[in-house]
Amino acid sequence: MSKIEIDEFSGTQTTGHDWGGIKELDTPMPRWWLWTFAICIVWAFAYVLAYPAIPLITSNTKGFLGFSSRGELAKTMTQVKAEQQKFVTKINELSLEEIRADKELAEFAYAGGKSAFAVNCSQCHGSGASGSPGYPNLNDDNWLWGGSLKDIHTTISNGIRFEQNDDTRISVMPAFGRDEILDRKQIVQVAHFVLSLTKKEHDGDSAKAGAAIYAENCSACHGDKGQGDREQGAPQIGNALWLYGNDMEAIVRQITNPKHGVMPAWAGRLDNATIKQLTIYVHALGGGE
C-alpha cells in the first residue's frame, strides 16, 4: 500500500488502491477548484454564524445578523402601510363624495375596498358581489335601502336586522300565512297580482281579487304599484329582480312566512377608512346612485 506506484501511461502517481486490477490515478485537484472549495468552507462557517441555521428543539439559532423571513415580511408590511398612510389619512378626512371626485384617491379606495370585500363580504355576497338567493346582488340597480354613497355607508356600518347595533336597519314583513292574517286562497290571489305587476304569466281573475287584498295589506309598505319604499326597507316587487325568487311558489312562500336576512354591522369591526373604501368599491360595482 505504501509503495509509490507510477502509472505507466500517464506518468501520474496512483492512489495505491487496487480494485480487481483497476487503479485510481492520484491526479491533484485544479488549483482554482481547491480555492473555491476552501472559500466555500469559510463561507459556510460565516453563514452559520450570521444567519438562522441550526434547528433546536423549540427554536433555532438566530445568527448575529438577526435575519428572519418573518421579520422581513413585517418590515415590508410596515413600509407598505407607511406608504399607504397618506391615502388613508385623506380617506379619513374627506367625505365620500370628495374621495370619489379625486381620481387617484378613488382608485386607491376601490382597490382597498376590493380587497376588504374579498375578506369580509364575499362569503355571503360572492366574490364578484353578485349575490345568491337571499343575499343581494350588489352590482345591479336594485337597492333595498338605497344605493347612494351615504346609504351604502350606513348599511355597511350598522348592518341589517343586527341586534347588537342600535342604529341597524330593521324591516319586518308580517307572516301573513303563519299568523293567519290571510288564508291560503287569498295568498295565492295576492301572488297572482304580484306576478301581474311584473307582467309575468298569471291568472287574471285571481289577480283582480288579489289587487284588493294587496291594497289593503301590502301597499302601505310596497307601494300601490309595487315600487317599494327604501325608508322602510320594503323591496320593489314590480321589477325584474327578486331576492327570494319570482315564481309562484317562491312568492307564496315569502307571503306566508317571509325570510329576513341579517347583515352584521361593520362599524367597530372594521376601521373607518376601510368602511369608506368598501363603500366606494360597492358603489362603483355598477349600481351606485
Place this chain on the structure above:
Amino acid sequence: MADNLNPAGHNFDRIDVEAVNSKAKRSLYAKRAKIFPKRTSGLFRSFKWWIMLVTLAIYYITPWLRWDRGEFAPSQAVLVDLQNGRFYFFFITIWPQELYYITGLLIMAGVGLFLITSTVGRAWCGYTCPQTVWVDLFLVIERWIEGDRNARMRLDKAGWSVDKLAKRASKHFVWLAIALGTGGAWVFYFADAPTLLYDLVNLRASSIAYSTIGIMTAITYVFAGFMREQVCTYMCPWPRIQGAMLDEHSLVVTYNDWRGEPRSRHQKKDEINKQTGDCIDCNQCVVVCPMGIDIRDGQQLECITCALCIDACNEVMDKIGRPRNLISYSTLNDYQASKEHKPVSTTWRSFIRTRTVIYSAIMAFAGLALLYVLSTRSLVEVNVLHNRNPIFIKLSDGSIRNGYVVKILNKKVQPGQFTLSVKGINGLMMQIAGTKEKPRSEIPVNVTANGLETLRLFLSAKTENLQAEQTAFQFIVHDNMSDEKVSYDAIFYQDKKP
C-alpha cells in the same frame, strides 16, 4: 546575419519562434501562453483600421444623436427607456408588446451571419465583432506605450524596474480609461445622454447606472486586456457553429502549401539548387497573429480570419521577389484547383448557391415582413377585457349589463383625442364605472402622448336586442385628429334562457 539571407540574397527578417498556439503545443487544458502580436501593414490591416474607426464611432456617437419628437417624448435618436417601457429608434417608437420587431431583427442578424459565413467565411469574427475591435484598440495602446513585439517581450521578461512599472501602470491606466469610456457609453443608450452625463459627473446618477458602468468597464478591461483570444476560443459558441457552416465555397485564410512547401529555411549551400517552396519560414505570419496560431497548420478553430498574416506574408513575398498570396483568402475549391494546377473557378457567381439564395430569401422575407408590419401598423391600439365575475348582471328593468376594461393605447408622440363607440347591438349604451354620468353611445377619451388610458365601462342592452348567451359586437376607437378607426371584436353575454 548570414542565416537571414535567402538563397537569392534578399534581405528579410527571420525570427526564431514557434507559434504559442501551434498545433503541436495545443492540449485540452493549457495555461494561457502570452501572445505579443506584431504590428503589420497592408490591405487588410488598413481595412481593419477603417472598420474599427466606423464601429467605434457608431458605438460612441449614437446615444448623442438627437431626434426631435416634440415636447411629449424624449429627443434622443436611439433610446431604450426601460423605466417607461419604450424603445425609440429615430422615427420609430416600439412598445414592449411589439418586441417582435426586435425578434425579426435578430432573425435577420442571425441569418445574416450565416450568409456572411457561407460566402466570405468568418469576416464577422475578423473585422466587426466587438471582441476583435476592442482587442485591436487595446493592442494599439499596448504598442504605443510598450513598443512593438520585441520590446514588449523584453519588457515582459525583464525584472521589475521603474521603467517597467511606469510603462505597465500607464498602459493599464489608459486601458481602464477606455474601458470606463466603453462602459460609460453603454448606459447612455438607456437614458437621456446629456442629463445622465451631468448626473454621473455630479455623482447624482442612480446606483444602477454606476453599477452597470462598473460591470461593463470590468468586462471590457478583462476581455480586451487579458482574455483576448481565449474569449474567441473557449467562450464564444460562434466559432464552433461557423466551423460547421463553412464549406468548400467559403473564403477562408489559406496557406497555399502546394506553393510554400518544402520550406527553405535550413537549406545548405550545396542544396541551393534543389526545388524548394516559396515559404522561407520567416514566421512573420505567426508573429502578427492575434490568436497566436500558425496558419500554415491549416484552417483551424482559433483563426478569426483577420487576414493580418496575409498582409505580413505579402510584404515578405514582395521583398524576396516572389508572387503575392502565398497566404490568401481562398475557397477550398480554389485551393484544390491551384494545387492540381487547374484554373481557379471562384468568381462572383460562386457566391450564388442554393445555401446563399435560401439565406438571402429568409433575410429578405423577414425584412419585408418587418417593413410591412411597421409601415401598416396602427399608432392607435385598443385592448378589451371582459369582466369575468360577474359575467353579466340583470338590471331591475330586465335589461342586461356587461362590464369591460377598455385600454386605448396612443403610440403617437402627441396627446390624442379619441371617440369610443360601440357597434353591432341595437341600443347598446356605455357608462363609465363609478361616475354619475348617464349611459351614452359615444364617449370622448383623451390619451396622453405615448401613453394609454384605461376605462372601466358598463354596457347595457335590452334582452330583445341580444341573441341567446353570446352576442358579438365591436368597440370602435375613432382618432379625432387623423380620422383613423380601430376596432375590437368583443362579446356581450347573457343568460342561456333570457
